[in-house]
Amino acid sequence: LGRIMRPDDANVAGNVHGGTILKMIEEAGAIISTRHCNSQAGEPCVAALARVERTDFLSPMCIGEVANVSAEITYTSRHSVEVQVNVMSENILTGAKKVTNKATLWYVPLSLKNVNKVLEVPPIQYARKEQEDEGKKRYEEQKLDRLETKQRNGDMIYPIINPEPHTVGYSQSSLIHLVGPSDCTLLGFVHGGVTMKLMDEVAGIVAARHCKTNIVTASVDAINFHEKIKKGSVITISGRMTFTSNKSMEIEVFVDADPFVDESRERYRAVSAFFTYVSLSKEGKPLPVPQLLTETEDEKRRFEEGKGRYLQTKAKRQAEVQQAARQ
Amino acid sequence: LGRIMRPDDANVAGNVHGGTILKMIEEAGAIISTRHCNSQAGEPCVAALARVERTDFLSPMCIGEVANVSAEITYTSRHSVEVQVNVMSENILTGAKKVTNKATLWYVPLSLKNVNKVLEVPPIQYARKEQEDEGKKRYEEQKLDRLETKQRNGDMIYPIINPEPHTVGYSQSSLIHLVGPSDCTLLGFVHGGVTMKLMDEVAGIVAARHCKTNIVTASVDAINFHEKIKKGSVITISGRMTFTSNKSMEIEVFVDADPFVDESRERYRAVSAFFTYVSLSKEGKPLPVPQLLTETEDEKRRFEEGKGRYLQTKAKRQAEVQQAARQ
Amino acid sequence: LGRIMRPDDANVAGNVHGGTILKMIEEAGAIISTRHCNSQAGEPCVAALARVERTDFLSPMCIGEVANVSAEITYTSRHSVEVQVNVMSENILTGAKKVTNKATLWYVPLSLKNVNKVLEVPPIQYARKEQEDEGKKRYEEQKLDRLETKQRNGDMIYPIINPEPHTVGYSQSSLIHLVGPSDCTLLGFVHGGVTMKLMDEVAGIVAARHCKTNIVTASVDAINFHEKIKKGSVITISGRMTFTSNKSMEIEVFVDADPFVDESRERYRAVSAFFTYVSLSKEGKPLPVPQLLTETEDEKRRFEEGKGRYLQTKAKRQAEVQQAARQ
Numbered sequence: 001l002g003r004i005m006r007p008d009d010a011n012v013a014g015n016v017h018g019g020t021i022l023k024m025i026e027e028a029g030a031i032i033s034t035r036h037c038n039s040q041a042g043e044p045c046v047a048a049l050a051r052v053e054r055t056d057f058l059s060p061m062c063i064g065e066v067a068n069v070s071a072e073i074t075y076t077s078r079h080s081v082e083v084q085v086n087v088m089s090e091n092i093l094t095g096a097k098k099v100t101n102k103a104t105l106w107y108v109p110l111s112l113k114n115v116n117k118v119l120e121v122p123p124i125q126y127a128r129k130e131q132e133d134e135g136k137k138r139y140e141e142q143k144l145d146r147l148e149t150k151q152r153n154g155d156m157i158y159p160i161i162n163p164e165p166h167t168v169g170y171s172q173s174s175l176i177h178l179v180g181p182s183d184c185t186l187l188g189f190v191h192g193g194v195t196m197k198l199m200d201e202v203a204g205i206v207a208a209r210h211c212k213t214n215i216v217t218a219s220v221d222a223i224n225f226h227e228k229i230k231k232g233s234v235i236t237i238s239g240r241m242t243f244t245s246n247k248s249m250e251i252e253v254f255v256d257a258d259p260f261v262d263e264s265r266e267r268y269r270a271v272s273a274f275f276t277y278v279s280l281s282k283e284g285k286p287l288p289v290p291q292l293l294t295e296t297e298d299e300k301r302r303f304e305e306g307k308g309r310y311l312q313t314k315a316k317r318q319a320e321v322q323q324a325a326r327q
Numbered sequence: 328l329g330r331i332m333r334p335d336d337a338n339v340a341g342n343v344h345g346g347t348i349l350k351m352i353e354e355a356g357a358i359i360s361t362r363h364c365n366s367q368a369g370e371p372c373v374a375a376l377a378r379v380e381r382t383d384f385l386s387p388m389c390i391g392e393v394a395n396v397s398a399e400i401t402y403t404s405r406h407s408v409e410v411q412v413n414v415m416s417e418n419i420l421t422g423a424k425k426v427t428n429k430a431t432l433w434y435v436p437l438s439l440k441n442v443n444k445v446l447e448v449p450p451i452q453y454a455r456k457e458q459e460d461e462g463k464k465r466y467e468e469q470k471l472d473r474l475e476t477k478q479r480n481g482d483m484i485y486p487i488i489n490p491e492p493h494t495v496g497y498s499q500s501s502l503i504h505l506v507g508p509s510d511c512t513l514l515g516f517v518h519g520g521v522t523m524k525l526m527d528e529v530a531g532i533v534a535a536r537h538c539k540t541n542i543v544t545a546s547v548d549a550i551n552f553h554e555k556i557k558k559g560s561v562i563t564i565s566g567r568m569t570f571t572s573n574k575s576m577e578i579e580v581f582v583d584a585d586p587f588v589d590e591s592r593e594r595y596r597a598v599s600a601f602f603t604y605v606s607l608s609k610e611g612k613p614l615p616v617p618q619l620l621t622e623t624e625d626e627k628r629r630f631e632e633g634k635g636r637y638l639q640t641k642a643k644r645q646a647e648v649q650q651a652a653r654q
Numbered sequence: 655l656g657r658i659m660r661p662d663d664a665n666v667a668g669n670v671h672g673g674t675i676l677k678m679i680e681e682a683g684a685i686i687s688t689r690h691c692n693s694q695a696g697e698p699c700v701a702a703l704a705r706v707e708r709t710d711f712l713s714p715m716c717i718g719e720v721a722n723v724s725a726e727i728t729y730t731s732r733h734s735v736e737v738q739v740n741v742m743s744e745n746i747l748t749g750a751k752k753v754t755n756k757a758t759l760w761y762v763p764l765s766l767k768n769v770n771k772v773l774e775v776p777p778i779q780y781a782r783k784e785q786e787d788e789g790k791k792r793y794e795e796q797k798l799d800r801l802e803t804k805q806r807n808g809d810m811i812y813p814i815i816n817p818e819p820h821t822v823g824y825s826q827s828s829l830i831h832l833v834g835p836s837d838c839t840l841l842g843f844v845h846g847g848v849t850m851k852l853m854d855e856v857a858g859i860v861a862a863r864h865c866k867t868n869i870v871t872a873s874v875d876a877i878n879f880h881e882k883i884k885k886g887s888v889i890t891i892s893g894r895m896t897f898t899s900n901k902s903m904e905i906e907v908f909v910d911a912d913p914f915v916d917e918s919r920e921r922y923r924a925v926s927a928f929f930t931y932v933s934l935s936k937e938g939k940p941l942p943v944p945q946l947l948t949e950t951e952d953e954k955r956r957f958e959e960g961k962g963r964y965l966q967t968k969a970k971r972q973a974e975v976q977q978a979a980r981q
Contacts, residue, residue: 002829004859007508007661012559027832031888035914044915064666066827066859092862095819112915159486175502176532181334181835186886186915205503205561209585232339234500234532258536329655331681334835354658358720362746371747391840393685419689420698420766439747508661513718 243306570633897960
């Protein structure tokens with residue numbers, strides 16, 4: 001998979017939106033896992049995105065560069081497929097190549113005839129027994145995490161009138177989108193990548209409203225897709241800032257689906273996730289970020305939780321660097 | 328100008344969005360008026376949309392049909408051009424053709440070198456003196472109307488928490504859009520047609536939330552474009568229902584622009600307009616619409632104003648029918 | 655048919671992609687031939703693209719210009735329609751118009767009820783007997799050529815690890831695309847124009863990787879569409895350089911379709927074609943192209959075949975120039 005980055009894929013400064021890259025990653029994952037799940041005779045199926053693991057944006061991509069996306073199946077459980085996707089940016093004029101993303105996605109095969117039926121996944125062959133064991137460990141870990149996030153999913157974003165600059169209410173934003181045919185898989189449900197692109201769009205607007213500079217996606221926390229979203233639904237994507245460090249902003253994004261042509265169902269929470277953004281100068285250097293002003297008890301609690309996630313990620317990254325240095 | 332209507336241009340029932348048609352109309356108008364304004368030696372310019380007169384959607388267009396758009400310049404004042412655009416839907420399988428829209432648009436030539444400078448328009452030749460006089464009358468009328476709407480432009484949409492079904496707060500909706508390069512003219516400002524398409528999208532979601540059926544655009548009131556919107560801005564498009572008759576819904580739509588990378592300017596109101604929608608059964612027949620429940624004094628006042636516009640349009644249409652019968 | 659060229663239609667240097675123009679040409683051809691084939695009472699049908707004759711890109715088109723596309727039916731056989739399409743670029747600021755393309759396309763009417771049934775084409779009236787005879791000659795020639803290319807269609811592109819600059823393996827590229835609803839006709843098969851746009855995108859990446867400059871499409875060899883591609887398929891578009899002259903590059907492009915949810919069919923070759931690119935300086939002047947380094951016997955053979963096509967085209971063009979000079 002590959003394609004040239006166009007002006008509409010990028011912001012005014014020429015940096016490709018994180019959401020554009022997430023959408024490409026998900027398309028590659030959907031193709032390889034659908035192909036794998038249909039590789040043995042049986043009921044035809046389409047692989048649906050269940051989860052994306054935490055993803056870092058290692059270096060920015062620009063207009064005119066070619067994004068090369070490669071995907072590989074790294075683990076299969078009875079009903080799910082783990083796909084590893086790598087994205088490289090290639091400047092075709094200089095030949096320079098950079099790794100921009102490494103993402104891990106989980107897919108579940110749904111029957112083409114009965115969308116509520118999860119089919120069995122053909123097992124893959126592992127080169128070494130340890131690969132299977134490590135995959136199983138990752139599988140168990142993400143299963144646990146999915147259950148946990150399902151519980152905290154009830155939260156809502158309420159509008160604030162005449163907010164002060166740098167408060168949560170000042171930058172919070174939401175958009176609605178009518179799900180069209182090109183947003184959907186053959187099953188008539190929204191591609192996970194389309195949802196992630198819209199989430200990044202809202203999060204980016206929240207970040208830009210807060211710091212009023214050129215901003216880029218630095219990372220996305222693990223995203224769980226609890227519920228499918230049907231063609232013709234209206235989805236509301238809302239974002240609010242939860243935490244700022246000296247040089248980064250964390251934004252929580254919710255996706256709510258409203259299947260209004262099908263009256264039997266109420267509006268429901270389909271996805272939620274945390275996006276981290278950094279602010280860049282015209283030369284591409286990270287800029288300091290204005291501190292988020294928290295007002296309510298809930299905002300203060302969310303700020304502390306965000307700080308916890310920030311410190312945890314920082315500690316983990318330092319441990320990786322030290323381990324790499326030791327080897 | 329013409330093209331085949333694709334699934335992405337239409338709703339789930341296969342009816343092409345009014346916004347798609349408005350966008351095509353505006354593109355045709357922009358081409359013919361830019362061409363005309365540059366037809367004499369002088370400073371190069373780009374025609375910017377200033378106003379669209381009231382437009383009726385006479386018959387629905389479907390996926391697979393070809394939209395044929397034709398445009399003609401019908402009047403020129405010193406600084407503006409009136410363009411008449413006709414849209415025909417053509418079923419290329421049966422050969423059936425239908426007039427779907429007749430729209431009148433006003434453009435103003437802006438200098439390519441200095442976007443704040445309005446240039447002079449080369450005069451057109453009229454076949455008969457009456458044509459010029461009638462055009463002048465239309466020009467004066469729209470000028471007056473533009474001034475009036477500029478005054479009522481200060482209104483805002485405030486969010487309501489836990490609204491009841493069929494109230495104004497229940498269906499009101501808003502979306503944000505980051506203005507990308509393909510949304511803009513050579514001058515770096517948003518095409519009027521792009522704005523109208525987004526306005527129709529929001530209005531359609533408001534209408535569908537209210538009546539939970541398949542809805543289509545029936546007409547758009549005159550739209551005035553008071554302020555330009557720059558590339559890189561974030562625009563917020565908000566819609567709320569103002570009036571319902573037995574078989575139609577009127578939705579007021581506001582467009583606010585936030586040029587956040589350019590800190591010298593505050594958020595401002597760029598456009599506002601009224602859209603009318605009807606609800607259709609699966610067989611394409613108009614359905615009764617649930618009555619709008621008004622709660623506040625402002626909502627009741629807006630309902631009465633909407634009723635006034637509704638009755639005025641109805642009377643005008645009956646007069647036209649009678650006049651046509653007499654001829 | 656016409657529209658304003660937008661930033662996404664063009665490369666970084668502002669030159670509109672050849673693929674964008676090919677897509678517009680094909681849409682115009684599909685409309686006029688579908689209309690013609692349904693002009694007499696009978697089974698409704700949709701015209702499917704069978705072949706595009708060799709097309710030259712006579713002058714580049716730029717962002718902001720209007721592309722005017724006109725189409726005319728020039729010959730009908732019992733089961734096929736020949737359409738002549740002309741593309742003019744119009745600078746609406748200066749009024750300058752240039753012919754950018756003249757293309758000849760062949761369409762075949764497929765029944766809307768049974769997609770495997772080819773219907774009969776209503777005959778057109780010719781102004782002179784010679785027109786019919788010349789059309790018949792063109793019809794016979796293309797029929798022969800279609801048979802020939804079908805035979806050489808089995809070739810594949812294999813990846814090369816750590817290739818040297820200017821070798822075939824260094825610039826060869828491929829992209830995959832999941833076929834969405836808006837890519838398809840009413841019959842649920844990919845528009846020929848969508849395929850050609852993707853082919854041009856891959857060929858452009860191959861060319862840019864080879865010479866690392868701004869490149870533009872100079873011509874496309876005849877393209878035969880042997881097989882339909884169904885909605886929901888994954889298509890792989892691969893390109894490799896076959897020949898370089900002093901100032902041009904020839905790239906062979908293959909399209910393979912993989913109807914992966916529909917197990918009854920294997921991956922198959924749907925289309926193949928040769929694209930010719932030139933390299934341009936910042937001032938738009940043609941630049942010398944680095945010579946292609948051929949390594950294997952197959953590469954050397956393809957280089958010689960490409961040279962044959964190059965010399966044949968050159969001779970044909972010189973003959974045309976001489977004939978024009980004589981008249």
